[in-house]
Amino acid sequence: MTDFPIDDRNRLRRKPARGSFDRDIIYPIIDEAPICHVGFAENGQPFVIPTLHARHDDTLILHGAKASRLLKHIEAGHPVCVAFTLLDGIVLARSAFSSSVNYRSAVVFGAGRIIDAEDEKMHALELVTNHIVPGRWSEARIPTPKEMHATSVVSITIEQASAKVRSGPPGDEEEDYALPIWAGVLPLATWVGDPVPDPRLAEGIPTPESVGRYVQSQTR
Secondary structure, three states: OOEOOOOOOOOOOOOHHHEEOEHHHHHHHHHHOOOEEEEEEEOOEEEEEEEOOEEEOOEEEEEEEOOOHHHHHHHOOOEEEEEEEEEEEEEEOOOOOOOEEEEEEEEEEEEEEEOOOHHHHHHHHHHHHHHHOOOOHHHOOOOOHHHHHHEEEEEEEEEEEEEEEEOOOOOOOHHHHHOOOOOEEEEOOOOOOOOOOOOOOOOOOOOOHHHHHHHHHHOO
């Protein structure tokens, strides 16, 4: 069974027909999203922090400085909510009220733990690095002991999740279709340009395979 359990925490109340609790729909959204936004509350004050992530099976991996308030919150085992959004188009309806966007989004809930074991921590950082550009870890210098000591890495168990997706043309009121107003969709996509070498890059170092593959994979 691939569906997450449903309760008041992840139940979809607005346009539930767009929603899903299926891992096979939720996980590709998480994996494609370049960043996530993590929500948590501390002493009654809510915070939302954008950060890099990676997914391994039913867990999320986050990392940052040891002083990070977010990571300390997760390390203590407190619950978090993590959101992922992919914007696919601007939907221009004949009425302003019916205008919208095409999107794929996922929201997950869970609690986490600190990753202390050196080999597990190093593997988690490899996952995050390869989530940014697949294959980059094997081309770059791995973290030094000093860098590892300055970094906290946490693993969040995905306990519940839901996805919402909108696609397709505008959904105008029936009487509005006769209006002489243009309507349609402006597709949106992440644009990846040609690699720009570091000004201090030594001569003769070619563009690595991971970068070439990534640029090619993002070209539409």
